[in-house]
Amino acid sequence: MKFDIEEFRQRRKTDFEGAWHAGPSVITPPAAAGVYPRYAYRRAKVHPIFDTIARLRAAYLSMGFDEAMVPVFIDEQDVYRQFGPEAAAVLDRVYYVGGLPRPNVGISRERLDAIAAITGTPVDTATEEKLMKCLHGYKKGKFDGDDLTHEMSVALKVDDGVVVHILDSVFPEFKELAPESSRTTLRSHMTSGWFLSLAQMWDKRPMPIRMFSVDRCFRREQEEDATHLRTYHSASCIVAGEDVTVDEGKAVAEALLSAFGFTEFRFQPDEKRSKYYMPETQTEVYGKHPVHGWVEVATFGIYSPAALAEYGVGVPVMNLGMGVERLAMVLTEAEDVRRLSFAQLFPPVYSDTELAKAVGLREEPKTIEGRRAVEAIIAAATPNAAVKSPCEFSAWTGELYGKKVEITVSEPEENSTLLGPAALNEVFVRNGAVLGVPDNEKFADVRAEGVPTGISFLYAVANLAVARIEEAARLGEETSVQVKMSKHPSDVNLKIEEYAMRYITDNKRKLDLRGPVFMTVSSRIVE
Template sequence: MRFDPEFWKELSRTDFEGAWHRGPEVLSRPSLAATYPRKGFRRAAPHPIAETIQRLREVYLSMGFDEARVPLMIEEADVYRQFGPEASAVLDRVFYLGGLPRPNVGISDRQAEEIMGIIRAENDSYAVPPEEVKEKLQQTFHAYKKATIDGDELSHEIAADLGIDDALVVHILDSIFPEFRDLAPESSRTTLRSHMTSGWFLSLGAMWEHYPRPICLFSIDRCFRREQEEGPTRLMTYHSASCVLAGEEITIEDGKAVSEALLSAFGFEDFEFRPDEKRSKYYIPDTQTEVYARHPEIGWVEVATFGMYSPSALGEYGIGVPVMNLGLGVERLAMILYQADDVRKLTHPQFFPRTLTDREIAAAITLREEAQSPEGRALVEAIMATATANAAAEGPCSFLAFEGEVGGRRLRVFVEEPEENSRLCGPATFNEVFVQDGRVLGVPDTEKFADVRANGAPTGISYLMAAANLAAARIEEAARCGEAASVQVKMAKTPSDVNLRIPDWTMRYITDNKRKVDVRGPVFLTVRGEIGE
């Protein structure tokens, strides 16, 4: 069997092109946008590891490999069968499975009386005699010891036997039977696999005589390794993308062909095959090979290892044909594709300080109150247009902005300034909200703030827009109740003063990084609505 790497190189330029760095995209979805008119919809982001696994699955399946699930729990004896003298060193790095033993619990007469005291304190009319309580408990504990009752069913079974509440049973077990509280786990001889190889030997031993050959299988699943500590390139649990080819004609050349075909789909171009000096005992000597691939953006990196399984190791499972195995670390590949420098951050970003771009902060900023109806949104536009057209008018002054029906009521809405020596719109009314270097800034269109407006991320919100929405929302609500309303936005000191909402998670990022929110400014915009005849 041979795989054509040129085919996969061509495929990488088409089907898989750009798959790794698309990032969030704002999509237009009319049905949803009608429900949430303020914002577009961000395309949900897959986890980098899950995305890498999915792409690997697609490539393996397209190459003709069937997907398999191989055993996760490996007996210690199988590790010795596979690794031979090397097994002791391998077992030093595996996790053994353990569990809590089931105690043999006896019940004395004194304990039975204590149990009755607890029960009667909660149930004055409890009439079951102590000897019957003792007998029922002994039977239940015996069933638990024999594993006919599971541990998570014990409290419920006792409660049912004695006719008492589950919570009371928990109190009895904790206070009278320290055997349960003092249990310590005991280890078995079963391990969690540290290599996919462990599962492949077991699987191929069961199937090689019963399936047409060559057998082409892949599995992408977790492995576990008892590292002394995790680091930027090392986790205690990781994913291996592993495959096997089993058949009479399989050679080490198939490993090279599969490597090139697999990695070509991810944009890697040139390949080098270098002897792996680790030389695991389950491989034929001098066949264990490291794959180095050159990515056009990253350069040369080690991405996989392959080799031919040793006939002596195969013989332990009665496998009578040559087997090539290739293993690829998913996290390593994902680090390369996402240009990450710490696998811990790539895998578990929730445990590390989050970085928000200016655009992400800007997208998170919304209005606290908005008009809800089409008439209310038309009112917003009318208020903004009237305020803009008459911004410099001296007070006292009043301008009719809207006349029509809102909330089932005839309504007239005015933009006005009731005080003398004041203009209709305050100096900050036309400020717009931008985010630059993590700072949320409300700035006017002046030379002083040209850099913020040119290089900051716009929110698309001006103070006028925010104030108009606040006024329209409250006038709209008052109109439904048949009431007039007047709304005035005065001096803005905080986001809420100008009807801005900054989510708490965004504010946490801003404060944690010692950035600021500065939306101060004199707005002094008054909007009044009156019910018409």
């Protein structure tokens, strides 16, 4: 089936307008069902970090703060201007921006001969001149490095793949290049970008200036651990104006954090005392959350007049910042910021409900009549499960693929019952274990605490039998399906998705679907 992306987009827009607020976790609009099975609608999972960012942005905007993008690349001199004598220690934790120099590549007769040997064509004077102009243009920055291969292929009139071979074997300078560092750093604190921004706008906008930014910062941590990453998100704001005081920071902190359920606040001096803040103004913010209790969530202070003077800023400025990952860890009760941020790099953890969704049937009937036959088999077998054998019960009579078919449930052997003891077992997931259990006192805790899959052995086998009966009827044949002992999921027509099986085995969880089923379902063509 050809996939038309524009048609899909239009269907998605139309369907979501009517279905988005309906509330179910899985949405399969009629327009999309069966048309784009790979793109079935479902309520997707939001990343906890970006969910927190979205909530922070909404809170700031509702408080009247304008959103800004502050510079990421900070010159080393600006770090000294902002931090003063402390800059040397700060620079130990920043990343310097580096890159590969562009080599001055010469073209000798030996190299021209080597190129000719690869291309199979001698390099004439005109081609040599074009190649020299190409390499000189690259050195001067007239085009980027990722365009070099194409430019050389045009000059030499060969395929790009040939040029790659030429660069690898004829011009070793490119492989021998070593990166060189500049004096430009990656922003380690949002403050660095705010000083550059304030220098340009403080006297050109009406006071007070209220701005916020939620963006990445970069710190050269010696190693990443459960609470530290080399790149993190900072939610930072500034308030600039003649009457700005520490009380402004308290008001902003309370308003911002109340949007996350914090109900009480405590402010205490921060012992770290960054040089870009006025003495005695750097303050730690603790919030009391109804679930997590007292937690440190933010820091604010008034920028030092000396640091502001370096940028010609003539009004007081309050700055408040918080680590987004820190707040997200509190809200989600996460213990490791690495797993919280990069969940896809760690083994997933599935709830019992998620595992229950991964349990399904291997074979099912394809027709509506077949599904009705499954219900009829269950209705006939359940009340007669303990009837002594030999016995047979008619379950369903109807038409399948143009043939009138009668389906029976039977047990031909003597001294038994219609169904085996495990036939009525139901499949539950409890603490990651997938269990087929009967309805009795011994397994009452599994049934009470576990998550039901909605599948019993009887239901699964009935579906298997009718699927086989449908195929036989299509061929004009009769058939009989018998299931005796269950040792594996496939024995009772159960399928557990591969990712769930991997989770169960990796975490040494139990998979127990054993038991005597002893169920026979037969079909007969009725003339």
